[in-house]
Amino acid sequence: MKIICIGRNYSEHVKELGNDPNAEPVFFMKPDTALLPNRNHPVFYPDFTNNLHYEGELVFRVSRLGKFIEPQFAHLYIDSIGFGIDFTARDIQQTCAAKGLPWEIAKSFDFSAPVDGFRPLSDFPDLNNISFELKLNGVTVQTGNSRDMIFDIRRIIGHVSKYVTLKTGDLIFTGTPKGVGPVQKGDVLEGFLEGVPSIKVQIK
Numbered sequence: 001m002k003i004i005c006i007g008r009n010y011s012e013h014v015k016e017l018g019n020d021p022n023a024e025p026v027f028f029m030k031p032d033t034a035l036l037p038n039r040n041h042p043v044f045y046p047d048f049t050n051n052l053h054y055e056g057e058l059v060f061r062v063s064r065l066g067k068f069i070e071p072q073f074a075h076l077y078i079d080s081i082g083f084g085i086d087f088t089a090r091d092i093q094q095t096c097a098a099k100g101l102p103w104e105i106a107k108s109f110d111f112s113a114p115v116d117g118f119r120p121l122s123d124f125p126d127l128n129n130i131s132f133e134l135k136l137n138g139v140t141v142q143t144g145n146s147r148d149m150i151f152d153i154r155r156i157i158g159h160v161s162k163y164v165t166l167k168t169g170d171l172i173f174t175g176t177p178k179g180v181g182p183v184q185k186g187d188v189l190e191g192f193l194e195g196v197p198s199i200k201v202q203i204k
Helices: 011-016 071-077 090-098 153-163
Strands: 003-007 026-030 052-054 056-062 078-085 115-120 131-136 139-145 171-173 188-193 196-202
Touching: 026 153, 056 115, 056 131, 056 139, 056 188, 071 078, 071 153, 078 171, 078 188, 078 196, 115 188, 153 171
Parallel strands: 003 171
Antiparallel strands: 003 026, 056 078, 056 171, 078 115, 115 196, 131 139, 131 188, 188 196
């Protein structure tokens, strides 16, 4: 399986980082080693960064093989939705970007993509109205809704599948709203999907 991450998909987050919006979805990959081995496994603060950021996101799970998928049929290729956290070594990302280099090392390290709380697609009658929330040490730091995506999941699947064959079990992180920020050792992050607790991660 692979982890496909969409960047710059919420306008307020684009402004937050001082980026320009894109005409097409931007995506990058994370390896399966970015997942946690179990829901009780902590995220260890990497020793190569001094500025580790959280990014709470909706995550869609792919349910069948697909290539060149038309957006109107995209819903047939996903079966569930969960909550994920895209951890980013922001200092390394900024250094790489300034040099015009790829920044996978800032995004794709071990345990950088914890995800949990998957619920069947039938729980969500409107894919363009799914709310989610991320709390840091009990305080809400991010709130989002799929209606605020620049590119909805149908457009994302249609675009990505032009370049990459989707396979059963692949995960699509759909981008983060404004409110990203740093974590420290000892912090606890909790994600909620439609008000339901979905993921809990401790930083060590």
